[in-house]
Every structure is written in structure tokens, then in C-alpha cells.
Amino acid sequence: MLEHWCSAPNIVFANDQAEASYKKRAKRVADAIQLKVPDRVPITPAFSMFPALDNGYTCEDVFFNPEKAFTAGVKALEAFQPDTFRLPIRQGQVFEAVDCRQILLPGRGISPMSGMQFVEKEYATADEFYDAFLDDPSDFMFRTLLPRMCGAMAPLKKLPAMREIFGYSRLPALIQAFADPDVLGVFNKMAEAGAEMEKISAYSREKSREVMSMGFPTDLSVGGLAPFDLIGDQIRGTRGVMLDMFRRPEKLLAAMEKSVPMIVAMVLRAKIMGNPIVSIPLHKGADGFMSLEQYKTFYWPTLRKVMISMIDEGLVPAPFFEGDNTSRLEVISDIPKGKALYRFEKINIHKAKEILGDTVCFRGNVPVSLLNTGTPEEVKDYVKELIDVVGREGGLIVDCGSVIDEAKHENIKAMIEFTKEYGRYY
Amino acid sequence: MSKELIEAMVDMKEQEALSIAKGLLDNGGDPIKILDSCSEAMEIVGKRFETGEYFLPQLMMAGEMLSQISIMVKPHIKGEQTKESLGKVLIGTVKGDIHNIGKDIVTFMLDVNGFEVKDIGVDVPPEKFVEAIKEFKPQIVGMSGLLTLAYDSMKDTVQAIVNAGLRDNVKIMIGGGQMDEKVREYTASDAYCQDAMAGVSKAKEWIGVK
Numbered sequence: 001m002l003e004h005w006c007s008a009p010n011i012v013f014a015n016d017q018a019e020a021s022y023k024k025r026a027k028r029v030a031d032a033i034q035l036k037v038p039d040r041v042p043i044t045p046a047f048s049m050f051p052a053l054d055n056g057y058t059c060e061d062v063f064f065n066p067e068k069a070f071t072a073g074v075k076a077l078e079a080f081q082p083d084t085f086r087l088p089i090r091q092g093q094v095f096e097a098v099d100c101r102q103i104l105l106p107g108r109g110i111s112p113m114s115g116m117q118f119v120e121k122e123y124a125t126a127d128e129f130y131d132a133f134l135d136d137p138s139d140f141m142f143r144t145l146l147p148r149m150c151g152a153m154a155p156l157k158k159l160p161a162m163r164e165i166f167g168y169s170r171l172p173a174l175i176q177a178f179a180d181p182d183v184l185g186v187f188n189k190m191a192e193a194g195a196e197m198e199k200i201s202a203y204s205r206e207k208s209r210e211v212m213s214m215g216f217p218t219d220l221s222v223g224g225l226a227p228f229d230l231i232g233d234q235i236r237g238t239r240g241v242m243l244d245m246f247r248r249p250e251k252l253l254a255a256m257e258k259s260v261p262m263i264v265a266m267v268l269r270a271k272i273m274g275n276p277i278v279s280i281p282l283h284k285g286a287d288g289f290m291s292l293e294q295y296k297t298f299y300w301p302t303l304r305k306v307m308i309s310m311i312d313e314g315l316v317p318a319p320f321f322e323g324d325n326t327s328r329l330e331v332i333s334d335i336p337k338g339k340a341l342y343r344f345e346k347i348n349i350h351k352a353k354e355i356l357g358d359t360v361c362f363r364g365n366v367p368v369s370l371l372n373t374g375t376p377e378e379v380k381d382y383v384k385e386l387i388d389v390v391g392r393e394g395g396l397i398v399d400c401g402s403v404i405d406e407a408k409h410e411n412i413k414a415m416i417e418f419t420k421e422y423g424r425y426y
Numbered sequence: 427m428s429k430e431l432i433e434a435m436v437d438m439k440e441q442e443a444l445s446i447a448k449g450l451l452d453n454g455g456d457p458i459k460i461l462d463s464c465s466e467a468m469e470i471v472g473k474r475f476e477t478g479e480y481f482l483p484q485l486m487m488a489g490e491m492l493s494q495i496s497i498m499v500k501p502h503i504k505g506e507q508t509k510e511s512l513g514k515v516l517i518g519t520v521k522g523d524i525h526n527i528g529k530d531i532v533t534f535m536l537d538v539n540g541f542e543v544k545d546i547g548v549d550v551p552p553e554k555f556v557e558a559i560k561e562f563k564p565q566i567v568g569m570s571g572l573l574t575l576a577y578d579s580m581k582d583t584v585q586a587i588v589n590a591g592l593r594d595n596v597k598i599m600i601g602g603g604q605m606d607e608k609v610r611e612y613t614a615s616d617a618y619c620q621d622a623m624a625g626v627s628k629a630k631e632w633i634g635v636k
Contacts, residue, residue, distance in 0.1 A: 104524060110549070114575055117524050238527050242483040243490055246438055288621050291481045323603065368604055372574055373612040402604060406574040 001276035001314035002030050010274070011212045021215030025083045029217065029397065033277070033316055033361045034338040037394035041387055041423030043416050044084040044219055044363070046343075048403035049115045050412070051076035051088050059405075060112035063092030063105055066200055070207050077216060079409075080416050084219040085211055089204045090116070097193035099151030102234075115405050122237040123148050126244060129235055130251040134258060136163055145235065152189045155182035220279035220318055221270040224263050224310070227256035227302040232284045241284065245298060256302040264309040277316045277341060280306070286323030292331070300331050311339045318343055318363070322402075329355040345401040353390045362390050365401035366415055372407050376414035383418050391423065398423065428455075428463045435467035436474075438487050447495045457502040464492050468538045475623045482531070485622070489534055511542035513633040516558055516596075517568035518550035520579035528602055528622075529570035535622040536568075541629060552579070552586035559592050566629050569615065571602045580613040597632045601625060 006026040013019035024039070031038035052062045052072040061068040066089050073087040092105050104110045104117045124144055132140045139161045147154045159177050164170050178184055208218060225233070231252065232241035244252045270278045284290070285299035307317040317340045321328070324346040332342070337359050344352065344364040352362060366382055383398060390396045398419040404412070428450060434443035450460055471488040474480035515536050519529050526548050536543045544562045546554060559567065567587070569580050580600055587593050598615040601624075610618040619625040 110524060111522050111575075114522050114573070117573070119524070120527060238482075239486055242486040245483050246440065246487050289482050291479075291483075294481070294483060367606065367608070368574055369577070369606050369608040369612075372577055373608055402574075406577070 001271065002033070002316060005217065005274065005276055006030050008212065008217070008274075011209065013215070014213050018213060018215035022212065022217060025215070026217040028083055029277075032394055032397050033341050035358075035361060035395050037425050040425055041391050041419050042083040042397045043419040043423070044397055044399050045080070045082050045412060045416065046219070046399050046403050047076060047086070047088065049088065049405040050407055053113070053406060054079075054409055054412075058106065058112040059115050060092075060105075060107035062088045063090045063116065064107075066203050066207075070203075073207075074211070077211065077214075080412060082416060083217070085216040086219040087204065087207055087211060089200065089207070091197060091200050094193050094197045094200070097196060098153060098189060100149060101151060102149050118233075120233060120237055122240045123235050126236070126240065126248060126251075129231075130248065130255055133255055134251070136161065137258060137262065139163060153186055155180065155186050158183055218275045220277055221273050221275040222267060222278060224267040224278055224280040224306060224317070226280065226282050226285065226299065226319075227259045227263065227306065228285060228299045229281075229283050230259050230263065231255055238284065242290075245290075245294065249298075252298065256298075260302055260305045260309070263306050264313075267306075267310060267315065268313060270315055271313070276314060277318050278310060279343075280317055280319040282319055282321050283323075285328070286321070286325055287327045289323070292327055295328060296331060300328075304334065307335065307340060311336055316341055321345060321347070326351055332356075333359050335360055341397070343399065349386060349389050357390070357395060361395045361397060363397040363399050366398065368400055368402040368404065368407065371400055371404065371411045371415065374408075374411060376410050379411045379414040380418045380422075383415055384422060387419070387423050394425070396423075427459060427466060431460065431463045432467045432470070435464065435488060435491050436470045438484060440487065440491055443491050444494060444498075447498060451499065451502060457499040460495065460499050464495055465538070468492060472535070472539060472623060472626065476627065485531070485535065489538065492538060512540040512630070512635055513542070513566065514562060514564040515541050515543045515566040515568055515629060516546065516555070516562055516564040517543060517570065518546040518555060518558075519548040519570045520576050520583055521549060521551045522579050523571045523573050523576045524548045525570070525572040525602070528572070529568075532568060532570065532601060532622045532625045535626050536629060539626045539630070541626075552583040555583050556586050556590045556592065559587065559596060560590075564596060566632060567596045567598045568625065569598065569600045569613075571600070572604065574604050576602065576604070577609055577612060580609070580615065584614045599625060599628055 006023060008022055028038040028042045032042050049059045049062060052059060055072045055075045057068050057072045069089045070087060077085050095103060095105060102119055104119060106112045106114050110117055128144060132144065143157050143159060147157045158180055160173060165174050212218065232238060236244060267278050270276060285295055310317045320343040322345050326348045329351055333355050340360050341363055342360050344362065347365060366379065370379055370382060386398060428446065431443060431446045434446055447460055468488055471480055471484060475485055517529060517533055519525055533543050533545045546558050569583060571580060584598060599617045599619050600610055600613060600615045601619045605618055607618050617628050619628050
């Protein structure tokens with residue numbers, strides 16, 4: 001899969017130079033991941049809202065105006081010439097159409113200058129969640145979670161369970177459920193939102209190909225997640241999942257096991273999208289969020305299973321260890337050599353190099369606080385140390401330690417230019 | 427003090443802790459002493475958090491036990507019991523940011539450690555911080571934020587406190603996912619605290635208690 005991404009057989013390049021640039025950039029990233037020494041340290045800034053904010057657009061534009069989002073993206077691309085790129089196009093209308101309450105969108109309850117913000121809460125109690133999910137996860141998602149997550153989907157709870165439709169005799173009862181105007185309303189709404197999504201995704205696909213044809217490989221593909229976070233972030237909430245660790249550890253472990261193949265099936269979509277490097281943002285396993293023993297019991301085993309299945313399918317899992325994960329380094333070093341990409345936020349880079357250096361490529365971790373409040377000189381100093389400590393013999397991709405929203409233009413420039421200049425291997 | 431109750435709570439044995447507390451109450455035990463045992467247990471849990479033996483799940487579980495036992499005990503307390511607080515802390519998530527989890531944990535930890543805490547919510551504009559300082563008269567102000575947009579909101583909030591002539595009355599601490607010493611400097615606040623217990627320690631240091 002990585003080779004396929006590097007050779008980009010389905011892309012029609014703008015010219016020979018664009019084709020050569022694409023291949024050089026993709027190979028650079030692929031070499032780093034496979035722990036081979038590339039021509040230089042790759043630089044892949046995880047731009048989120050930055051391209052818009054840096055070019056006079058709002059975050060609301062990114063979420064609700066694909067054309068403006070594309071223009072902002074291309075301006076950032078031209079200004080910084082990174083090794084990989086992802087357009088800042090989002091699907092605000094789609095979330096808005098179904099009244100999704102799990103996120104707040106820019107200009108809708110939060111500032112138009114803010115990226116989307118996640119609303120964590122206990123979407124289902126332990127009694128509502130575990131047995132139902134273990135018994136029939138799709139039914140739980142469809143008739144309990146979706147109606148709570150999206151205002152427009154509330155009537156879904158009136159539908160019968162799909163597992164009851166085992167033959168013709170149950171069909172009339174299912175069909176009758178659609179006589180309910182509320183239920184019908186959900187499907188009409190979803191059809192409308194679906195048509196909107198079709199438009200946005202066609203546009204986004206077309207523009208992504210355009211960017212690739214200019215010589216830039218795409219950055220990380222669709223996101224996976226850790227089973228513990230699936231339950232903690234999306235369903236039970238921080239307090240809920242942490243109490244479950246004491247009150248019903250077996251059920252929590254069983255629900256996480258159950259979610260492994262679901263997550264794997266979800267990330268396999270990356271194969272269709274053509275980019276095998278799949279981002280897995282990680283939240284509740286960071287230092288401080290649980291003890292090392294709890295991490296080894298509740299967090300790592302199922303996350304590792306997800307990653308191993310992905311590797312078996314030819315994908316490159318790119319877990320993003322948010323927060324500080326220094327105490328986890330020994331545990332997370334148990335991964336096949338040169339097959340994954342570990343993205344770090346706060347980490348002791350000396351220990352990371354010592355423990356993971358022979359096993360997995362390091363991506364990160366210029367502090368976003370530095371990019372935001374520091375000077376170009378300070379940014380260069382940080383990148384220099386990073387390359388000296390972690391990147392001497394390959395195995396390093398420079399990036400910010402977080403997603404980049406607000407940052408000083410000159411600091412981003414310094415991070416990218418200095419990596420290109422100081423990160424040469426040959 | 428009940429040694430058994432303290433031990434059960436510290437060892438995260440929820441059912442045991444609840445039944446010990448209930449047994450004590452049923453046998454006419456002093457409700458205030460039961461709560462004192464809980465406070466003692468919370469203090470030990472807090473210390474274990476500071477030394478890296480316990481983590482967030484244990485804090486959450488201990489808090490859950492405390493709140494269940496408090497609910498059980500309260501009807502048995504005669505008259506108004508006013509506990510002396512160590513000091514007053516005003517806390518909120520700054521303008522533009524709606525994240526509450528970190529703020530709620532800090533609020534809870536300050537509360538169980540004897541501070542009087544006023545939580546003014548999320549997405550709090552600078553002028554609301556100023557207004558609340560005038561009204562509540564805290565010694566300490568805690569600003570929370572997860573996003574990078576919070577940097578400027580924190581800076582503006584500190585500036586608003588300066589402009590209102592209140593800066594010398596309060597110590598200001600910041601915390602949250604993207605915060606660090608660099609951001610403390612940028613926002614001109616007094617301390618960056620990496621986690622809830624660091625916040626409690628800093629608050630105690632500022633108030634002058636050990």
C-alpha cells in the first residue's frame with residue numbers, strides 16, 4: 001500500500017516536474033516510516049485551521065464554504081511547500097442538517113474564528129450501554145446513540161430492532177414503522193444531508209487530486225481510534241469510563257474487544273482513498289489519565305490489536321499520542337519494526353529515541369505554544385535539537401506536536417525551512 | 427475517625443466504603459466524624475496522586491465515594507455546619523473555549539482539599555472574570571483552556587484584571603492541554619499547573635498552608 005501511494009499510478013500530474021516532486025516527497029516520508037535514511041528529514045505540518053486563519057479566512061469558511069477552504073489551502077501550500085498536504089475542507093452543512101450535538105461548529109454557538117469543538121458527555125449510562133452494545137452494537141448505535149447524538153435523528157428510537165427482520169413475516173412491521181411521520185422525517189433529512197455530503201465529497205476528492213497533481217502527496221488518511229477512547233470519548237464520558245474501570249472492568253474490556261473489528265473495518269476505507277497512513281488520535285491513555293498498570297490492562301492491548309490488524313492489511317497506523325506519553329514508551333515499543341508512525345505531542349525526546357529509535361518512526365513534536373508565542377529563532381533551536389536527538393539516522397518526520405490552528409506565519413515558515421535546510425542526510 | 431472507612435476509600439473499595447459508612451450511621455455514629463474520615467481518605471488519595479501512585483481514575487472513584495457518602499450523611503447532621511475554607515478560588519474556561527473536563531476536575535480537587543471554589547463555567551469573557559472577582563473576592567483565579575485560541579483569551583483576561591485594578595489582589599494560574607510555561611509567560615499569569623494536584627499544591631503554597 002505504501003508503495004502504491006508513492007507511485008500514485010492513478011494521478012495525472014500537471015507536468016514531469018510535479019510528478020518527480022510528488023514521488024520524491026512520498027518516498028521521503030515512506031523511507032522515514034520504514035526507518036531507511038531518506039534524502040532529508042520530511043516536514044509534514046498538521047495544518048488544521050491554520051491555512052484559513054493565516055490567509056484572512058474564518059474557520060466558519062472552512063466548515064461551510066468548500067471553495068474558500070480550498071483557496072486558503074492552496075495559498076498555504078504555495079507559501080510553505082510542505083512534504084504532504086491535506087486540504088482544510090470540512091462538512092459543516094452535513095452536521096448542521098442532522099443537528100449533531102456532539103460538536104459545536106464555528107459561527108454556531110462558538111466563534112467563527114474557532115475550529116469545531118467536541119462536546120463530551122455521558123451519552124449512555126453504563127446500564128444502557130454495555131449489555132446492549134455487547135449484544136448488538138449496530139442496534140445500540142442506531143436506536144440509542146444516534147438519536148441522542150443528533151437532534152434530527154431522535155425518532156430513530158421508534159424503529160424496531162433490525163435483528164428482528166429475519167424473514168418475510170417481520171417485514172410488514174418494519175414497513176409500518178415508516179408510516180410514522182417523525183421516522184420518515186429522519187430519512188428525508190438524511191437524504192437531504194446525504195446529497196449535500198455527496199457534493200462536498202466530490203469537490204473535495206477533485207481538489208485533492210488537483211493538489212496531488214501539483215506534486216504533493218496527501219497527509220494522513222481517515223481517522224481510527226483506540227477502543228478505550230471510542231467508549232470514553234464518544235459514549236461514556238471521562239468520568240463514566242473511569243468509574244467503569246472499577247465497577248465493571250470485565251464489561252469494559254469485553255466492549256473494547258468487541259469494538260476492535262469495528263474500528264478495523266472502518267479504517268480499511270483508507271484503502272479506497274489511496275493513502276495507507278491512517279491517523280489514530282489518542283486521548284485518555286496519556287500520562288496522568290491512568291496508571292501504567294491500568295494502561296497495560298485497559299488501553300494498550302486492544303489499541304495494539306487494531307494496529308496489528310491494520311499492518312496486516314498493508315496500512316500504516318499513525319497513532320497520535322496526545323498529551324505526555326513518556327511513561328508509556330516501553331509498552332508502546334511492542335510493535336513491528338518500521339510499520340507504524342508514532343506522532344507525539346509532549347514527550348521526552350531522549351527517552352523516545354532510546355526506546356523507540358530502532359522500531360518506529362517519530363513524528364512531531366514542535367510545541368504549538370512555541371509556534372504561537374515564540375520567535376523563529378526559538379523554533380529553529382527546537383527543530384535543531386529534535387533532528388540532533390531523534391533524527392540523526394532517519395526515523396524522524398518533523399511536525400507540530402498538535403494540530404495547527406493559531407500560529408505565527410514566520411514560525412511555521414521557520415519550522416519548515418529549517419527542517420529542509422538542516423535536515424539533509426545527503 | 428474510622429480507620430476501616432479510610433482504608434476502604436483509599437483502596438478504591440466502593441461497596442465496602444459505602445457499607446461501612448452506612449453501618450456507622452445506623453449505629454449512631456457521629457456524622458461529622460464520618461465526613462472527617464472521608465476527608466482524611468481524600469487527602470491520602472491526593473498525596474498518592476502527587477507521588478504518581480494514583481491517577482485520574484482513582485481521583486474520580488474517590489470523589490464518587492465521597493459524594494455518595496456525603497448524600498447519605500447530610501440528613502443526619504443537625505444545624506448548620508460551616509467548615510472553614512482555606513481560601514477562595516475563582517475558576518472558569520476562558521472565552522471561545524467550551525471544554526470543561528479539566529476545569530471540573532480541578533474544581534473538584536480544590537473543593538475536597540478545603541478551598542471554597544466558584545466555577546463560572548465555560549466560554550467566559552474577560553469582563554465576566556473581572557465582575558466575578560469583584561463579587562466573590564477570591565485570592566486565586568484559575569483559567570482553563572484546551573485550544574490554542576485560549577492563549578489570547580487568557581492574555582486578554584489577565585489584562586482586563588490589570589485594567590480593573592485587581593491584579594494585585596489575585597494570583598492567577600492556568601492549565602489545560604496546550605498550556606505550558608511558555609504560555610504562562612505570554613499570558614502574564616503567575617503559574618502554569620500541569621495537572622489538578624499541581625493546581626492544589628500551588629494554591630496551598632500561595633495561601634500559605636502546607
